[in-house]
Every structure is written in structure tokens, then in C-alpha cells.
Amino acid sequence: MLTSLSVTLLCIIVFAAIIFIVIQYSVFHPPIEGLPILLYHKVSLENNDPLTVSIPTLEKQFAYLSEKGYTCIALSQIVENKDFKLPKRNFALTFDDAYLDNLQHLYPLLKKYGFHATIMLPVGFLGKTNVWDHGNEPIMSFEQLRSMDSRYVSFGLHTYSHTPLYPLSHESIEADINKCRQQLNSNGIDFLPVLAYPYGTYPKNKIENEAFGALLNKLGIVYGMRIGSRINTWPFENNYIVKRVPIYGEESFWAFKTKLKKGYLKRF
Numbered sequence: 001m002l003t004s005l006s007v008t009l010l011c012i013i014v015f016a017a018i019i020f021i022v023i024q025y026s027v028f029h030p031p032i033e034g035l036p037i038l039l040y041h042k043v044s045l046e047n048n049d050p051l052t053v054s055i056p057t058l059e060k061q062f063a064y065l066s067e068k069g070y071t072c073i074a075l076s077q078i079v080e081n082k083d084f085k086l087p088k089r090n091f092a093l094t095f096d097d098a099y100l101d102n103l104q105h106l107y108p109l110l111k112k113y114g115f116h117a118t119i120m121l122p123v124g125f126l127g128k129t130n131v132w133d134h135g136n137e138p139i140m141s142f143e144q145l146r147s148m149d150s151r152y153v154s155f156g157l158h159t160y161s162h163t164p165l166y167p168l169s170h171e172s173i174e175a176d177i178n179k180c181r182q183q184l185n186s187n188g189i190d191f192l193p194v195l196a197y198p199y200g201t202y203p204k205n206k207i208e209n210e211a212f213g214a215l216l217n218k219l220g221i222v223y224g225m226r227i228g229s230r231i232n233t234w235p236f237e238n239n240y241i242v243k244r245v246p247i248y249g250e251e252s253f254w255a256f257k258t259k260l261k262k263g264y265l266k267r268f
Contacts, residue, residue, distance in 0.1 A: 032231040032262055035073065037092045039227065039244040042137070043105040048249030055105050057249055061256055062113045065091060070260075074116040076154055078234075079192055079222050086234050091260065093117035094225070094244060096158055096196055097130060100138040103148065110152040120158035120196035120225075121145075121189075123180040132162045132198075142187040155184075156194035157221075164201040170215050177219050193222040200227035202241070213240035231263040 042052040053061075065072070071087040075094070078084050095102050098121050110117055125131070127141035145155065159165065160179045168176075177195070184191050195216065202224065203209045216224050223236070228243025236242055245259050255265055 034231040036231045037244045039246045053249040072115040075118045096120045098140045120156045122158045122162040124160040155191040166201045196225045229264040
């Protein structure tokens with residue numbers, strides 16, 4: 001039989017678990033209206049880790065989005081139309097680094113569900129490997145990029161060198177973006193004027209940020225994307241601090257649904 005002390009301890013544990021769930025998943029925080037831009041990297045057959053989602057995990061997420069009536073917004077829709085009217089349930093998909101597994105595993109799922117993803121290209125590493133992570137995972141080649149249907153995939157920039165943009169000089173940033181443009185144009189790769197900041201870095205100081213945004217605008221970049229774990233208001237408050245919600249493979253399905261609707265999880 002349980003003693004009174006055991007019952008008390010059990011009640012404390014249950015109460016603590018309930019409090020943890022309420023805080024962790026923002027249970028009483030209402031869903032946020034706006035555009036959740038989901039950020040992924042790699043897709044594998046079965047592995048789940050911070051930068052990788054498995055095919056079963058990703059398909060479960062895609063199936064949920066489809067079944068619940070969410071509309072997948074292609075970034076080209078908002079680049080080309082600043083007055084675009086967001087449907088009530090919406091999301092956008094971005095995948096950083098152009099891993100070959102995006103072609104092998106993501107692309108078939110996009111076609112199956114009729115979704116569209118923008119893949120952010122580390123242009124200087126196309127056809128090579130992810131040496132910035134000291135890895136040897138293959139990055140898609142120009143030919144492989146061209147093989148994908150633009151109904152399901154578009155491309156944005158993730159710089160040429162995959163190095164943090166801050167605190168690079170404006171001259172270095174301009175040279176990097178121009179190199180991206182030259183390489184992609186010469187290889188017949190259409191791309192959106194959207195830049196995903198490597199490692200999410202950008203100048204936080206107000207004056208520096210305004211100058212940074214002015215530089216990107218001069219270079220023809222329409223949107224600059226950070227990692228923000230927040231849902232964007234629409235229109236964006238700042239076109240060069242567009243937030244994306246990172247989706248981690250090892251997180252629960254509950255966590256995915258929470259991020260989709262509220263943008264973030266509480267961290268302890």
C-alpha cells in the first residue's frame with residue numbers, strides 16, 4: 001500500500017509534470033496569426049537529430065498539414081506580390097544548404113503532397129560537401145538543381161562562402177552576393193532575391209542593421225532571413241529580419257504542432 005508520504009510525492013511529481021507541459025508547450029498561449037516559415041536542413045531514411053528529419057517524421061508532418069487544410073505558401077508568391085493575402089491556415093517551407101538528400105528524400109514528398117519548398121543555396125559548395133561543418137555529406141550539383149520542377153522547388157541564397165555575414169564588411173558581403181549571382185546565372189539556375197543568413201547572424205545594433213538592410217536592398221535582395229523561432233506578422237515588420245521556425249528531427253510531434261501554431265517552445 002502507498003503511504004501518505006508516497007502519495008504526497010506522487011502528487012508532487014504529477015503536478016510538476018503538468019506544469020512542465022503547460023509551460024513547455026505554451027498551452028494557454030493562443031495561436032499566433034501570421035506566416036510561419038519552417039526551417040529544415042537534412043532529410044534521411046530514418047535518422048532524427050537537430051539538423052536532420054527522417055522520412056517518416058517529415059511525412060507525418062506533411063500529412064498533418066495537408067489533412068488540416070494548411071496552405072503551403074511559395075516564397076515567390078510573397079516576393080512577387082507585397083499585397084498577397086494570406087489564407088487563414090498557412091506555412092512556408094525552407095531547407096538550408098541544398099543537401100543531396102533534399103533531392104532524394106524531400107523532393108518526392110513535395111510532389112506527393114503538392115507542397116513547395118525554397119532551398120537556400122551555399123553557392124560555393126554546390127557539387128561538393130558540407131566542409132563548413134567538417135563533414136563529407138554531398139551538396140547538390142548545378143545539374144541536380146536543374147532537374148527539379150519549379151512547381152515544387154525554388155532556390156534562394158545562403159551566401160557563397162557559408163560564413164557569418166556579421167561582422168563582415170559591406171564590401172565583402174557585396175562581393176559574396178555578386179559571386180552567388182554570377183555563378184547561378186552562368187549555370188542556368190533561377191533564384192529568388194531571398195537571402196538566408198548563415199548561422200542566423202546579422203547586426204543587431206539598430207544603426208548597423210539599418211545600414212545592413214540598405215546594402216541588401218541595393219544588391220536586389222528583397223527578404224533577409226534569420227533564425228527567430230517566431231511566426232511573422234504579415235506584411236513583415238522588417239524585410240531583413242524575417243524570422244524562421246527551426247524544426248528539429250528529435251522533437252516530438254506535439255512540439256511540431258506547437259511551433260506551427262505558436263512559433264516556439266519554452267526552454268528550461
